[in-house]
Amino acid sequence: MILRSSLIALVPAALVAVVLAVAFPIAPWLAWLLAITVATFLTFGYDKRIAGSHRMRVPEATLLLLTGVGGTLGAMAGMFIFRHKTAKSSFQLRFWMVVVLQIMVIASYVIWTRARA
Numbered sequence: 001m002i003l004r005s006s007l008i009a010l011v012p013a014a015l016v017a018v019v020l021a022v023a024f025p026i027a028p029w030l031a032w033l034l035a036i037t038v039a040t041f042l043t044f045g046y047d048k049r050i051a052g053s054h055r056m057r058v059p060e061a062t063l064l065l066l067t068g069v070g071g072t073l074g075a076m077a078g079m080f081i082f083r084h085k086t087a088k089s090s091f092q093l094r095f096w097m098v099v100v101l102q103i104m105v106i107a108s109y110v111i112w113t114r115a116r117a
Contacts, residue, residue: 009039040075060091
């Protein structure tokens with residue numbers, strides 16, 4: 001279920017990123033960030049909308065995966081606008097662990113590239 005729900009969000013995001021990178025003069029990484037941000041936001045909104053129904057929910061692992069691969073801003077916006085997953089402390093802990101890991105990776109990359117320059 002996690003793989004299926006992840007692919008449902010990731011594949012369209014990847015296709016949109018390719019279209020953006022080809023159609024507009026933007027870097028591929030920026031196209032990816034734009035596409036995955038929107039996909040993550042929409043996934044949080046979808047999951048909130050079906051909460052309480054008898055439909056299959058989006059697994060938390062999928063929401064965290066989308067956050068981890070660049071959808072952090074979309075996740076934050078989705079949590080704020082849809083008031084989704086904001087009261088669930090176990091999700092919040094894992095979410096902020098992903099954010100801290102991203103910050104560490106970005107900081108390490110910046111330090112590494114400056115050391116090589």
